[in-house]
Amino acid sequence: xxxxxxxxxxxxxxxxxxxxxxxxxxxxxxxxxxxxxxxxxxxxxxxxxxxxxx
Numbered sequence: 001x002x003x004x005x006x007x008x009x010x011x012x013x014x015x016x017x018x019x020x021x022x023x024x025x026x027x028x029x030x031x032x033x034x035x036x037x038x039x040x041x042x043x044x045x046x047x048x049x050x051x052x053x054x
């Protein structure tokens with residue numbers, strides 16, 4: 001099954017991007033909030049749903 005591994009990789013890439021955004025813009029910047037709430041949360045939720053299926 002490749003999909004869980006691909007999702008984990010995407011989650012890790014987005015976590016690293018989020019860390020970079022926090023370092024560059026600060027924790028409360030709109031760019032940081034969008035990255036964490038929209039992208040990273042959706043990937044994590046997708047991964048959890050996929051794991052629950054199997």
